Amino acid sequence: MVYLTKDEERALDGEYGWAIQVAMRILVKLGDLFKADRLIPIHSAHISGVSYKTLGDAATEFLEELAASGVKVKAPATLNPAAFDLERPQLMRLTEHRLNAQKRILRLYEDLGVKQTLSCTPYYISKPPRNVHLSWAESSAVVYANSVLGSWTNREGGPSALASAIIGATPNYGMHRPEEREGKVMVTVDADLRSEEKFGVLGIHLGKVLGDEIPVIQGLKSPKERELKQLGAALASSGMVSRFILSQKSSSLPQEKISVGERDLKNSLSDISSEVEKPDLVFIGCPHCSYSEIKEIASILYGKKVREDVRLWVCTSRHVKRTSKEYVEIIERAGGKVLCDTCIIVSWIEELGIDSLLTNSAKTAYYAPNMNRVEVSLASLRECVEKACES
């Protein structure tokens, strides 16, 4: 049973109103289910279930009732991407109905006091400190937080992250407990991972093999931040992993061992990537681009032109777009588009006459064939951008 303070008990009994009660019930039930001992305060919440495409009509009524109660989030809370760029709604050519439904969802979250960050990389907007507890949905951000930032979060869903934001706490189980954050499987990588998309392919492979077991990964030669971002996003797509650990000098390395070679990666690559002769869309920004990725895209594009018959879309947060303005201008002058607030997976790109895409994101390659009914080919950021310009 989850131990509750007097005040938390009052919340559960409904003394602070329906909204607080229902949020508290969610946390206490989940806590009971996963054998949490108590609720712990969180530094921030990150809420998924924002795009009208993934949310549908069902959620809107719940959000409406919450907002109507006047409740506000207690912990700082951020939002995942929506179905279109707020400043360029025409680009996604949404129907009037979808446009209004999406705007209504955003208004409701705003009424609840949630920040309209509309990004899957909240850590580029405000980086949480090490060792703080978070309640984050969006699996790629969860793995990034636990593995790269050293913050602590379970893999929340949209509703539980929202409940945590309202209460300002999360049940203490899983990734919030040191003993459950330890590596369970020793993974030795014997393959040449030259660029970020290869890290993604490794993630897809490991996700399938590991299920939800935390790997300790050996054999990655000083990986870059963006490569780890791709690894984590992919790992969370094909599996339920919440964290990876890079080779440690700890004396207690896990007993279970697996190795990954070139052949494994080749198989996983052919599972998610097909030959695309001429992509309709070249897409960079899953997860959303960092400042340094925007800068690199601009440096490749400098002095070049994107071909007339292909779209080059770069997705990032509004915050990063603002801070990398000079590079954004270079990208857009070359014919690319830098989109904010959205990503192609949670929009209806398949209705824009896009049948095939080229991307550096293994997560996109994993989801897009189903979510968007498009063919996907995987390549490095540099190859993707160069392909968009080739005559």
Add this chain to the structure above:
Amino acid sequence: MKKIILKGRPIVEGKARGKALVSSTPLNLLKGVDVNTGRIIEEGHDLRGTVVTGKILCFPHGRGSTVGSYTLYTLAKRGRAPKAIVNELADPVVVVGAIIGSIPMVDHIDLTKIRSSDIVEVDGEAGTVTVFRRM
């Protein structure tokens, strides 16, 4: 009339009695259920085409997007929800949905012991499922 009492784990309080609708397939609440009609629309699901409204809905566990929880809330709002939910193993998506939809729920139940159209009584406090079957 034969009476079988199955002891499970209480998840969401409340009592309900009704006809069982039993599936051996995990259910995707987001993509799999039409919130307007309560009909199961998931491709390839063994209950596809049946309506959950007013039934004791028995399935192994949920699957798919976490925002599927909201489906149970909206079904309840529209008077289209099942009367109770019985799972083999409760997962967060279904649990949160049952809480916000105020739908009694029990898990840790062997679903092979229940057949569709059995009359079933669910007690969400005691964590029991009582099956009434005509002999």
